[in-house]
Amino acid sequence: MAEYVHPEVLVSAQWVADHINDPNIRIVESDEDILLYEVGHIENALKVDWQTDLQDQLVRDYIDKEKFEQLLSDKGISNDSTVVFYGDKSNWWACYALWVFKLFGHENCLIMNGGRQKWIEEQRPLTKDVPDFPKTDYKVSGTNEAIRAFRDDVVAHIGSDNPLIDVRSPKEYSGELLHMEAYPQEGALRGGHIPGADNVPWATAANEDGTFKSADELRSIYMEGKGLKEGDDIIAYCRIGERSSHTWFVLTYLLGFDDVKNYDGSWTEWGNLVRAPIEK
Amino acid sequence: MTKIEEIIEAFQAADYQETLAMLLDYSENLPKLPEKYIEARDAGLNRVPECETPVFVWIDLNDGLVQIHADVPEESPTVRGFVGILVDSFNGTTPEEVQSAPQNLVHSLGLDQKLGTRRMFGLSAVYNRIKSGVKEAGGRQQ
Numbered sequence: 001m002a003e004y005v006h007p008e009v010l011v012s013a014q015w016v017a018d019h020i021n022d023p024n025i026r027i028v029e030s031d032e033d034i035l036l037y038e039v040g041h042i043e044n045a046l047k048v049d050w051q052t053d054l055q056d057q058l059v060r061d062y063i064d065k066e067k068f069e070q071l072l073s074d075k076g077i078s079n080d081s082t083v084v085f086y087g088d089k090s091n092w093w094a095c096y097a098l099w100v101f102k103l104f105g106h107e108n109c110l111i112m113n114g115g116r117q118k119w120i121e122e123q124r125p126l127t128k129d130v131p132d133f134p135k136t137d138y139k140v141s142g143t144n145e146a147i148r149a150f151r152d153d154v155v156a157h158i159g160s161d162n163p164l165i166d167v168r169s170p171k172e173y174s175g176e177l178l179h180m181e182a183y184p185q186e187g188a189l190r191g192g193h194i195p196g197a198d199n200v201p202w203a204t205a206a207n208e209d210g211t212f213k214s215a216d217e218l219r220s221i222y223m224e225g226k227g228l229k230e231g232d233d234i235i236a237y238c239r240i241g242e243r244s245s246h247t248w249f250v251l252t253y254l255l256g257f258d259d260v261k262n263y264d265g266s267w268t269e270w271g272n273l274v275r276a277p278i279e280k
Numbered sequence: 281m282t283k284i285e286e287i288i289e290a291f292q293a294a295d296y297q298e299t300l301a302m303l304l305d306y307s308e309n310l311p312k313l314p315e316k317y318i319e320a321r322d323a324g325l326n327r328v329p330e331c332e333t334p335v336f337v338w339i340d341l342n343d344g345l346v347q348i349h350a351d352v353p354e355e356s357p358t359v360r361g362f363v364g365i366l367v368d369s370f371n372g373t374t375p376e377e378v379q380s381a382p383q384n385l386v387h388s389l390g391l392d393q394k395l396g397t398r399r400m401f402g403l404s405a406v407y408n409r410i411k412s413g414v415k416e417a418g419g420r421q422q
Contacts, residue, residue, distance in 0.1 A: 033355070033356055033357060033358050033359075034300070034358055034395050034396070035300060035303055035304055035307065035357035035358045035361060036355070036357060038300055038301070038304045038357070039304065039307075039354070039357050049396075051395075051396035052296075052394075052395070052396050055396075088355065
C-alpha cells in the first residue's frame with residue numbers, strides 16, 4: 001500500500017484533542033456557513049471566514065499583506081505557530097483557508113482529517129467560548145504566488161502538454177449547468193469548460209466521513225485514471241477557486257506534485273471573458 | 281410598525297458580531313417541524329429547490345392568518361436563522377402584511393453587506409418562495 005507523499009500534513013481528531021492547549025498550535029475553523037463556528041467549535045479554535053476575513057471587500061482578490069498580518073496578529077497566530085485547519089463539507093473550506101495562508105507564505109499548516117463532521121461523529125465536545133490569545137506581531141516575509149494561477153497562466157496552459165483539472169460537477173463541466181446542481185445558477189454567462197481540461201469532481205478525493213481517500217485510491221483516480229505524472233505542471237479550477245483548493249491540497253501534499261496551481265478566477269472569470277475559448 | 285420592520289431596524293443597527301448573535305438566536309429558536317409534516321419532508325416534498333441547503337416549507341392560512349412551518353438542518357445555521365426570522369415575523373399576520381414586506385429583505389436586513397454577497401442567493405430564493413407561497417395560499421382561501 002502506498003503512503004501519502006507528505007503524511008505529516010494530516011492530523012487526526014485525537015491529535016487535535018491532545019494539542020488543544022499546546023501554545024505552539026493554533027486551531028482554525030473555516031466553514032462555508034458563517035454561523036457554524038458560533039453554534040459550537042473545538043475548544044481554543046479560532047474562526048477564519050473565507051469571504052469576510054480572507055477576501056478583499058472591494059476588489060476581487062485576497063486581502064493584502066498588511067491586512068493578513070493584521071488578521072493573524074489579532075488572532076494570536078505567530079509566524080512559527082503550527083496552524084491546524086478544519087471545517088465543514090469535507091474540509092473543502094479548510095483547504096481553501098490553508099491555501100490562502102500558503103499564498104502568504106505561512107510555513108506550518110495542517111489539516112484535521114475528516115474536519116468538523118468527523119469530530120462531531122466521534123462525539124467530541126464543542127464549545128461556544130471564543131479564545132482570546134495574546135496578540136502577536138505577525139510578519140509576512142514573502143508571498144508564494146507559484147500556487148496561484150491567473151487567466152494568462154491558463155491561456156498559456158491551453159495547448160501545452162500540461163494538465164488542467166476541472167473539479168466541478170460533470171454537469172457544470174459539460175456546460176449543462178453553471179453551478180452545482182441545487183445551487184443558484186449565477187455567476188457566469190457561458191457554460192462549458194476550458195479547452196483541454198479533464199473533469200475530476202473535487203469530492204472524488206473524499207470519503208463519506210469527510211476524510212481523504214487513501215493514497216492508493218488517489219493514485220488510481222488522478223494518476224492511473226487521468227494520466228497525471230511526475231513533473232506535470234498542473235492547474236486546477238472550479239467556479240471561484242474553493243473546491244479546487246481541496247484538489248490542490250490533495251495533489252500537492254497527498255500525491256506530492258511539485259507544481260500545482262489553483263486558478264481562483266475559475267469559471268466565474270473564464271465563463272465571462274470575451275473571446276475566451278470554451279469547450280462543451 | 282410591523283414585526284418584520286422591527287427586526288429590520290434591529291439588524292440595521294447591529295454590528296457584525298451582533299448580527300451573527302441575532303441570527304444564531306433565530307436559528308436556535310426555529311420551531312420544530314410538526315410531526316404531521318415529517319413524512320412528507322422525508323419524501324422530499326415541499327423543498328425549496330433553488331437553495332443549496334435542504335429547506336422545506338409549508339404555508340397555510342389559519343382563519344385568514346399566515347402559518348409557516350419550516351425545516352432547515354442544524355448544520356446550516358445561517359439559513360436556519362434567516363428562516364427563523366421569516367417564521368417569527370410572518371406567522372399570525374395577514375397575507376397582505378407578508379406581501380408588503382421589502383422586496384429584497386436580505387439587503388434590508390444588511391445580511392449581504394455583513395455576511396458577504398456570495399452566500400445570499402439561497403436566502404433570497406427561500407424568501408421569494410415564502411412570499412409567493414403566501415400569495416397562493418391567500419388565493420386558495422378566496
